[in-house]
Amino acid sequence: MKKNTPKGQVSKLNSGDIISGKWHRNEYSIIRELGSGATGTVYLASGKGGKVAVKTGHDSMAIISEVNVLKHFSRVQGRILGPSLIDVDDYVMNGRQVPFYVMEYLKGDSLFQFMKNHSEEWAGILLVQLLTDLSMLHRAGWVFGDLKPDNLLVVGPPSRIRWIDVGGTTQIGRSIKEYTEFFDRGYWGMGTRKAEPSYDLFSACMIMVNLAFPSRFEKKKDGRQQLKEVIRSNPLLANYQSILFKGLYGKYQSAEEMRNDLVSSLNNKGRFKVSAPSQTSSGASRRSVHKKIKKKKKRAMMFETVLLGSFLFIVYLFYLISQSM
Template identity: 50%
Template sequence: MRELSSKKNQVCKLSINEQITGKWQKKTYRIIRELGYGATGTVYLVDSDRGPLALKIASEAMSISSEVNVLRHFSKVQGPSLGPSFFDVDDYVFRGKVYPFYTMEYINGQPFLPFLKAKGPEWIRVLSIQLLNDLQKLHEIGWIFGDLKPENLLVTENPTRVRWLDVGGMTRTGRSIKEFTEFFDRGYWGLGSRKAESSYDLFSVSMLMINCAYPSRFEKAGKDGKSFLVNKVKKRAILHPYMPIILKGLDGKYLSANDMKRDLLELIQSPASNKRNDNQRNKKMRRYQPSNRKKRSNADTFGKSRWLGVFESLLVASFLLILYILYLFGQNV
């Protein structure tokens, strides 16, 4: 699971190898290490009779009750798990004070932005398609993610899969978003309300794509948030293929996550996208081709160029096939 951001006032400090036992369920957990802490509590990696789990402990029940309710609700939903699986909730009594805690699935993966940096910008569309597929399922059962940002996403390996963390910001459709981060909040940019609806999450998906090109993010300058964001998109070449999709998301023109996902899939199939992939692979091939100081005949040059073209076409086809397999896996997992 990701390392959470730290704050000075920590509600309950537990030591490595310390064992805590729940007051009601009597289950024992051994602290392996701290994963981090925030406003609502501290998260630890623990060892249990189920294996490694994530345990979140708080100073009072109200701090984590909404998160427990959300996780419990999703554990009853048939199909893929929307976020970490929920396991247990209990109290830990220490020096006469009661600390509520709950345990959930420990997701071992790589943070969203570092994964893209390592794998390349082509993976923006793959992970976005997976994310949109899950958002569609979430919206269909009446929930909005709300605080959708890279810090709340992990990418697991074998198979490559984007997973959600920190469900504390999830809100029932129609209510006011209860947790948000300004960069991903359409209200901050003056492009909509903070009403919990599918278009709120899809705005955040567009900002997620922008964040991939601007990892350190930026603040709003001036009153016209839309023009400011459009200019930022234009300045990053890796965002140009996604510009129509990003703008529709910013404008709230998508009626559902499926609509946004469909546009991304069409982008994968477009000739222009294939040409971009060809160009990227041409650059990589030239980078690793050894220099040959001997002169070659025109026939040799033509033969090697033709072979190289066939090889590059196979690479492009293989890449697109991988994208479709990942997309289909995201629908079935």
């Protein structure tokens, strides 16, 4: 089979290189490399409509699979979850056809960069945002799979978590396409690699653990016990202990359930009242819970304000008129 080429045979693109699509005839000028993963390399490039992210890879099957996932994403109702897909094509270099696809370029901070400049409770807020998106994805019949800080970005302001690499996204009921051991419940001996919502929730908990231990750690004999001890003994993680245990043990039926637990724990925790930024952030989370109610209230309040304003204005007018008479 001629596809049996070992990894890394696609030559790297350099700044200034121009790739042009064989089918759709669009040109992209490479600016710089953004990162590279198991299936290929992502470049920042400029196209007709401005800056875009271009992914090329040696494994054409994997690239096509990812494109399929991105296409499905655009069908998840109403909300943009992953980066949107702009173009799919091939370019020819040194006589070889290389597949690539073009996505929206998202600019932001990595999770770790963001947490360096923000207070601790942001970890909880970001997780709430992540769980909100996961619940949408799960309802649409998909599981993210390879959930980890490297595949996430914080964009903003307002700060919001976004997914940048959706290559591991798998239909519910199938086997997880791509995973990273630290975030994989199979690795820790705590479950299967079947794509189900609880698989993502495990990884979401491990993202929290990773924020507390940026250099990660390896599994010892009994993974379950090890994680338990790690969470109990770390101050950041101990805050969320009961939620993390439930998530890791697969006790949550849905992302929403875990999200709601997390939101109420963020609301109730007195310890977050101390520093100034924390108040705004716990406010933000409360805002999102009661979003709908608040919106309604807001509208009602606005109406009242307008009414009162116009009433005062009329009274004032009468006053003026009576004065001038």
